[in-house]
Amino acid sequence: MTSETRDGDESDRHLIARWxxxxxxxxxxxxxxxxxxxxxxxxxxxxxxxxxxxxQDTFVRAFGSLDSFRGDxxxxxxxxxxxxxxxxxxxxxxxRQRAMVSIEPSxxxxxxxxxxxxxxxxxxxxxxxxxxxxxPTQREVFTLRAEQGLSYREIAEVVGTxxxxxxxxxxxxMRAVKEFLND
Amino acid sequence: xIDCIDAGIRDALPDLIHGRVxxxxxxxxxxxxxxxxxxxxxxxLLERVRxxxxxxxxxxxxxxxxxxxxxxxxxxxxxxxxARGRPATRxxxxxxxxxxxxxxxxxxxxxxxxxxxxxxxxxxxxxxTVPPVAVAVAAASPAVATSGSAAVAQSPxxxxxxxxxxxxxxxALSLTGGVQDLTDDQIKALLDQLDSVEGIPSAxxxxxxxxxxxxxxxx
Numbered sequence: 200m201t202s203e204t205r206d207g208d209e210s211d212r213h214l215i216a217r218w219x220x221x222x223x224x225x226x227x228x229x230x231x232x233x234x235x236x237x238x239x240x241x242x243x244x245x246x247x248x249x250x251x252x253x254x255q256d257t258f259v260r261a262f263g264s265l266d267s268f269r270g271d272x273x274x275x276x277x278x279x280x281x282x283x284x285x286x287x288x289x290x291x292x293x294x295r296q297r298a299m300v301s302i303e304p305s306x307x308x309x310x311x312x313x314x315x316x317x318x319x320x321x322x323x324x325x326x327x328x329x330x331x332x333x334x335p336t337q338r339e340v341f342t343l344r345a346e347q348g349l350s351y352r353e354i355a356e357v358v359g360t361x362x363x364x365x366x367x368x369x370x371x372x373m374r375a376v377k378e379f380l381n382d
Numbered sequence: 383x384i385d386c387i388d389a390g391i392r393d394a395l396p397d398l399i400h401g402r403v404x405x406x407x408x409x410x411x412x413x414x415x416x417x418x419x420x421x422x423x424x425x426x427l428l429e430r431v432r433x434x435x436x437x438x439x440x441x442x443x444x445x446x447x448x449x450x451x452x453x454x455x456x457x458x459x460x461x462x463x464x465a466r467g468r469p470a471t472r473x474x475x476x477x478x479x480x481x482x483x484x485x486x487x488x489x490x491x492x493x494x495x496x497x498x499x500x501x502x503x504x505x506x507x508x509x510x511t512v513p514p515v516a517v518a519v520a521a522a523s524p525a526v527a528t529s530g531s532a533a534v535a536q537s538p539x540x541x542x543x544x545x546x547x548x549x550x551x552x553x554a555l556s557l558t559g560g561v562q563d564l565t566d567d568q569i570k571a572l573l574d575q576l577d578s579v580e581g582i583p584s585a586x587x588x589x590x591x592x593x594x595x596x597x598x599x600x601x
Contacts, residue, residue: 223453230450231443238438250438255446262450323434330431345431348400351393366393373392374385376427 211274215265230258233275236347237282243330243342244286253289257282276353279343283357329379333372340365341372386420395425399432494578 211232217225237254246253260281261268268277333341339358343349344365349357354365386392391414397403398411415421564572 218453221453226450226453227443227447230446234441234443234446235438238441239435242436242438251441251445254441255449258446259449259451323430326427326430326434327436330434341431342435344396345428346435348396348402350397350402370389370392373424373427376431380427 337372340368
């Protein structure tokens with residue numbers, strides 16, 4: 200039942216073609232269209248620092264290899280894929296440097312406390328805490344599905360899994376969020 | 383909060399809140415949600431999840447765009463323009479030099495012709511301006527070019543070079559004495575006349591021949 204076409208997809212391709220033909224203004228339109236979604240995905244995935252740099256790096260990588268974008272997926276899905284790889288690279292590097300404490304499910308309360316303090320009882324914050332309590336994979340899939348509205352096929356492409364696995368992760372995540380909120 | 387048994391409907395709920403369903407699907411979903419409390423609850427939860435999403439910092443689009451790699455086509459055009467720039471510039475300079483040369487040559491030739499026209503009457507009257515050595519633009523008749531005298535002579539009948547085509551002009555260079563015998567004024571006059579000698583092939587249809595007078599007549 201999922202509609203696989205997004206209204207902006209055709210325009211994205213058109214803008215890519217314009218950029219490829221030498222119209223530099225098309226780049227501004229593409230960045231303006233997708234930058235916020237990339238930033239939200241980064242924050243939802245646990246990134247707290249240098250989000251703008253991450254988004255910028257994503258676009259730099261994407262425009263540097265735009266000729267390899269075949270249009271099989273939407274541009275936004277492709278951008279999410281690039282951003283996710285950058286986030287993984289960044290986390291690996293930070294882990295090596297022991298400068299970053301990886302956010303594991305068990306750290307959710309700590310992260311929540313640090314972020315939101317005394318607002319723990321507010322419903323919105325409880326929902327956020329429920330999402331934060333998910334495993335990294337579940338949170339990633341759930342965020343892409345619930346917050347970004349990607350299809351299972353697109354999510355599978357972003358996180359490098361199958362469509363069926365993405366569906367299972369989503370439903371497990373939804374169940375976990377419900378259980379968290381019912382407790 | 384329990385789950386609806388219709389997995390297909392549950393799968394589509396995120397698409398509904400993001401507007402990624404067709405009108406037909408929307409109608410079907412809406413009809414189901416009206417009658418299903420579990421799906422209504424899940425839809426409400428999804429709305430809360432979406433609303434509770436952390437707000438990222440605002441992205442400065444212009445800064446991101448400024449960091450992008452150069453547009454491939456623009457870069458190619460720039461490179462091609464740079465590559466073509468030198469030969470194109472060189473070609474322009476070549477044309478400019480050729481045009482300047484042509485103009486200079488034409489002016490020099492015209493000046494020489496005008497000067498020869500002006501000096502002809504003086505020569506014909508036998509007035510010698512540079513007695514020992516002379517550059518003479520003389521009339522066709524050798525008799526007019528006086529041996530041993532420096533004369534710029536032209537036949538009085540030849541007023542217009544073009545009109546005098548049958549009586550061809552003969553430029554004569556007479557060398558009958560040493561340069562050391564010349565005064566400063568004579569040397570200056572000689573140099574001025576040498577400057578007026580045509581050094582570039584004329585574009586005029588009428589040919590100009592230079593003869594050397596060795597004292598026994600024009601050759």
